[in-house]
Amino acid sequence: MHWATPEERRALGQARRKQVGRLQHDALDLKARQASALAIVERSMRGRVPALIALKYQLMAGSPFAFFRGAAPVMAADLAQLPSTGIVSQLCGDAHVRNLGAYAAPDGRLVFDINDFDETIRGPFEWDLKRMAASLVLAGRAAGHKDGSVRKAAAACIERYAAQMRAFTRMTLLEMNRFQVHRIDLARPVHAALTKAERATPQHTLEQLTSPARLTRPASLRPDAPRRFKESQPMLTRVTGARAAAVLASLEPYRETLEPQRQHLLSFYRPIDVAFKVVGTGSVGLRDYCIYMEGNGPADPLFLQIKEETASAYAPYLPDAHPAAHNGQRVAEGQRSMQIQTDPFLGWTHIGSRQYLVRQLNDHKGSIEIADLAGANLKAYAEVCGELLARGHARSGDPQVIAGYIGSGDAFAEALASFGVLYADQTEKDWEQLRRSGKAGRKALGRRKFALAPVHIVSA
Numbered sequence: 001m002h003w004a005t006p007e008e009r010r011a012l013g014q015a016r017r018k019q020v021g022r023l024q025h026d027a028l029d030l031k032a033r034q035a036s037a038l039a040i041v042e043r044s045m046r047g048r049v050p051a052l053i054a055l056k057y058q059l060m061a062g063s064p065f066a067f068f069r070g071a072a073p074v075m076a077a078d079l080a081q082l083p084s085t086g087i088v089s090q091l092c093g094d095a096h097v098r099n100l101g102a103y104a105a106p107d108g109r110l111v112f113d114i115n116d117f118d119e120t121i122r123g124p125f126e127w128d129l130k131r132m133a134a135s136l137v138l139a140g141r142a143a144g145h146k147d148g149s150v151r152k153a154a155a156a157c158i159e160r161y162a163a164q165m166r167a168f169t170r171m172t173l174l175e176m177n178r179f180q181v182h183r184i185d186l187a188r189p190v191h192a193a194l195t196k197a198e199r200a201t202p203q204h205t206l207e208q209l210t211s212p213a214r215l216t217r218p219a220s221l222r223p224d225a226p227r228r229f230k231e232s233q234p235m236l237t238r239v240t241g242a243r244a245a246a247v248l249a250s251l252e253p254y255r256e257t258l259e260p261q262r263q264h265l266l267s268f269y270r271p272i273d274v275a276f277k278v279v280g281t282g283s284v285g286l287r288d289y290c291i292y293m294e295g296n297g298p299a300d301p302l303f304l305q306i307k308e309e310t311a312s313a314y315a316p317y318l319p320d321a322h323p324a325a326h327n328g329q330r331v332a333e334g335q336r337s338m339q340i341q342t343d344p345f346l347g348w349t350h351i352g353s354r355q356y357l358v359r360q361l362n363d364h365k366g367s368i369e370i371a372d373l374a375g376a377n378l379k380a381y382a383e384v385c386g387e388l389l390a391r392g393h394a395r396s397g398d399p400q401v402i403a404g405y406i407g408s409g410d411a412f413a414e415a416l417a418s419f420g421v422l423y424a425d426q427t428e429k430d431w432e433q434l435r436r437s438g439k440a441g442r443k444a445l446g447r448r449k450f451a452l453a454p455v456h457i458v459s460a
Helices: 006-018 020-025 037-044 050-060 065-070 073-081 124-142 148-169 173-177 188-199 204-210 241-249 252-255 260-268 327-338 376-394 398-404 411-437
Strands: 088-091 099-102 110-114 121-124 210-212 228-229 236-239 270-277 289-296 297-308 348-349 353-362
Touching: 006 099, 006 260, 006 398, 037 073, 037 110, 037 411, 050 065, 065 073, 065 124, 065 411, 088 124, 088 327, 088 376, 099 260, 099 289, 099 376, 110 210, 110 376, 121 124, 121 204, 124 411, 148 297, 148 376, 148 398, 148 411, 173 376, 204 210, 204 289, 228 236, 228 270, 228 289, 236 241, 236 260, 241 252, 241 270, 241 289, 241 348, 252 348, 327 348, 327 353, 327 376
Parallel strands: none
Antiparallel strands: 088 121, 099 110, 210 228, 236 270, 270 289, 289 297, 297 353, 348 353
């Protein structure tokens, strides 16, 4: 077997410029769209909870950035029509400014990293960068920045990515694998997210999501428990009976996906109550359950999220990606490959024929707000985004090949910044089309009764 030298791997990256030049990345071929943005979004709704589809459209209609968050399948289809480098790494898949955040590492320290991997898959590394560039333009506009400022922020993100990738080529593999991003200390939005995460303790989640048991009916799984999930429909709905039993039964196959020491720790927690929770924008309509558990009494709560996962939006366009047979497993393994520290309770399971990711809910988690990106904060945060994406791609791909392709100049960064502006402009047009379509309906669902379909348990 021939082991390629670092020089050979860099040369391979340089050779890929013949496949697609670095300046060519500023292109957007909308004439190649085989369906409208709204048709693609509507197609992605298949199999979701029907009662929540209107809510997803309402959330997406809130702003161009909100539309962008819910339209990953649209961008996947658009990117697939463009020439690609063919240089593969693990993609976050939904790389945007609010899919980075703070959370607790296994040792209890707060870290800041990419933290949403629903669309993760192996694919061309530049697809993550193009989505991030477009998100910086849209979020920057929403925060009050002019076009010149948002374009500079997008370019700064890619420039930082390129510089960090070149730095990785000079490190040992072990140094690269455990590299800590120090630029985080320079970005005020990151401090805001870390402050939120510091407050987001399990005890805080207990107060936010549950209430004293005497105020809720029917009884929970343990009638002697002092608290139950609150009812706040459609965002949070208690689950009982056969559906709750099916959710709890999914803990057994989930337990097998954990390391032995995590299985041991989980064995001391007892389930108290189950709820259905609406989360995010892109995930609205997928099934998302929460289990409230107790360890050493009421002062030791644990909240597990059991989140339905379907195929990545990029899967139809990446036939050689060889995704895992289980989409919860795909997400968990993609997350582990890109993050330097990962939730110790990360795993996967199934309920009937549907596939789920399992993780902690809100354990010291915090994300940025669009308002945090005002002024100089946008560029500082953009650089953090670039560095974190570089680390994730280097851990799961080949930094020598990626750096060889990018080179030492700024041509790649300028091209992707141009693409970011073009794609943000198109997203605003797609958003306007949604607003005119009437799909968003009324402003809000209010507190009208929300009902889940009957549960059918089918062996997976």
